[in-house]
Amino acid sequence: xxxxxxxxxxxxxxxxxxxxxxxxxxxxxxxxxxxxxxxxxxxxxxxxxxxxxxxxxxxxxxxxxxxxxxxxxxxxxxxxxxxxxxxxxxxxxxxxxxxxxxxxxxxxxxxxxxxxxxxxxxxxxxxxxxxxxxxxxxxxxxxxxxxxxxxxxxxxxxxxxxxxxxxxxxxxxxxxxxxxxxxxxxxxxxxxxxxxxxxxxxxxxxxxxxxxxxxxxxxxxxxxxxxxxxxxxxxxxxxxxxxxxxxxxxxxxxxxxxxxxxxxxxxxxxxxxxxxxxxxxxxxxxxxxxxxxxxxxxxxxxxxxxxxxxxxxxxxxxxxxxxxxxxxxxxxxxxxxxxxxxxxxxxxxxxxxxxxxxxxxxxxxxxxxxxxxxxxxxxxxxxxxxxxxxxx
Numbered sequence: 001x002x003x004x005x006x007x008x009x010x011x012x013x014x015x016x017x018x019x020x021x022x023x024x025x026x027x028x029x030x031x032x033x034x035x036x037x038x039x040x041x042x043x044x045x046x047x048x049x050x051x052x053x054x055x056x057x058x059x060x061x062x063x064x065x066x067x068x069x070x071x072x073x074x075x076x077x078x079x080x081x082x083x084x085x086x087x088x089x090x091x092x093x094x095x096x097x098x099x100x101x102x103x104x105x106x107x108x109x110x111x112x113x114x115x116x117x118x119x120x121x122x123x124x125x126x127x128x129x130x131x132x133x134x135x136x137x138x139x140x141x142x143x144x145x146x147x148x149x150x151x152x153x154x155x156x157x158x159x160x161x162x163x164x165x166x167x168x169x170x171x172x173x174x175x176x177x178x179x180x181x182x183x184x185x186x187x188x189x190x191x192x193x194x195x196x197x198x199x200x201x202x203x204x205x206x207x208x209x210x211x212x213x214x215x216x217x218x219x220x221x222x223x224x225x226x227x228x229x230x231x232x233x234x235x236x237x238x239x240x241x242x243x244x245x246x247x248x249x250x251x252x253x254x255x256x257x258x259x260x261x262x263x264x265x266x267x268x269x270x271x272x273x274x275x276x277x278x279x280x281x282x283x284x285x286x287x288x289x290x291x292x293x294x295x296x297x298x299x300x301x302x303x304x305x306x307x308x309x310x311x312x313x314x315x316x317x318x319x320x321x322x323x324x325x326x327x328x329x330x331x332x333x334x335x336x337x338x339x340x341x342x343x344x345x346x347x348x349x350x351x352x353x354x355x356x357x358x359x360x361x362x363x364x365x366x367x368x369x370x371x372x373x374x375x376x377x378x379x380x381x382x383x384x385x386x387x388x389x390x391x392x
């Protein structure tokens with residue numbers, strides 16, 4: 001019983017990947033000095049820092065992703081497939097921003113789950129949908145760009161293919177997240193005091209079943225997307241390098257030299273995008289998922305080795321990926337720059353219009369005052385002349 005309670009209340013790693021035995025705020029959950037009695041989680045200093053940083057990331061991510069979404073969705077009814085991909089990735093990041101981040105922050109504040117059983121199941125489902133969709137849409141973008149480089153003549157089919165892949169990505173995100181609705185539930189303990197948590201505790205008959213589910217989620221959520229991304233961008237770089245080598249050998253006339261001169265720019269742009277895409281994904285999530293893998297395989301050893309503060313830091317670092325995506329997929333695209341330029345121009349136009357309106361209003365007010373002053377002066381003059389005539 002003590003072991004089960006310790007496992008049920010331990011929620012340092014698995015609350016945000018929604019794969020662990022007990023999901024909850026990552027506040028301190030400690031054993032007493034004798035190693036037997038369980039101390040319930042508290043709103044620790046590390047958890048307070050995590051809440052502050054999470055809300056800050058939520059604000060930054062919301063502003064950046066909404067800006068990208070606005071820029072990508074504006075500019076006419078017909079949108080390129082690249083803009084559609086960017087919009088889908090932004091929507092996925094907004095799900096993380098408005099579901100994963102607030103739930104994590106509020107859960108850390110309340111410590112125990114207070115939203116009821118239905119919200120427990122639904123929010124755990126939505127959290128995993130958000131995280132799956134981010135990974136899968138990133139894979140779709142990688143596959144789309146690989147197709148654009150390796151098969152440039154098939155650009156006419158790119159939009160249709162990207163829509164199909166996006167539909168598959170979102171459908172798989174929902175399907176793979178459905179088990180969350182059934183394995184999560186409210187669990188209440190009465191020792192050492194009444195405490196309610198949203199957890200998977202009791203949903204798995206044996207430990208290996210839970211580990212198998214966690215490993216499956218780990219592969220689908222991280223390993224498989226990472227492998228596909230690396231494969232795609234490796235092929236892109238190899239293809240561009242081979243084209244450059246062929247052009248260096250075959251180009252003789254001016255036209256080919258001009259085409260050759262454009263290849264390095266395309267290669268560098270693709271290389272930069274590839275490095276940013278893969279590196280941000282790896283750097284942000286690899287430490288957290290590896291720590292989760294360690295916990296799933298050797299929970300007791302990890303609990304004794306890893307501090308609570310480190311798990312806080314690693315999860316926050318993973319959330320930072322939602323802030324990097326709008327930079328990676330937005331600032332490197334022409335449409336985003338055009339959209340932001342239109343935004344600035346519109347803002348400047350509104351400011352100029354407001355200034356002009358203010359000047360016109362001030363001019364009218366000044367004119368009215370001048371007219372009133374002239375009328376008053378004329379009236380005074382008439383009265384004065386009338387008095388003089390009366391005296392005469």
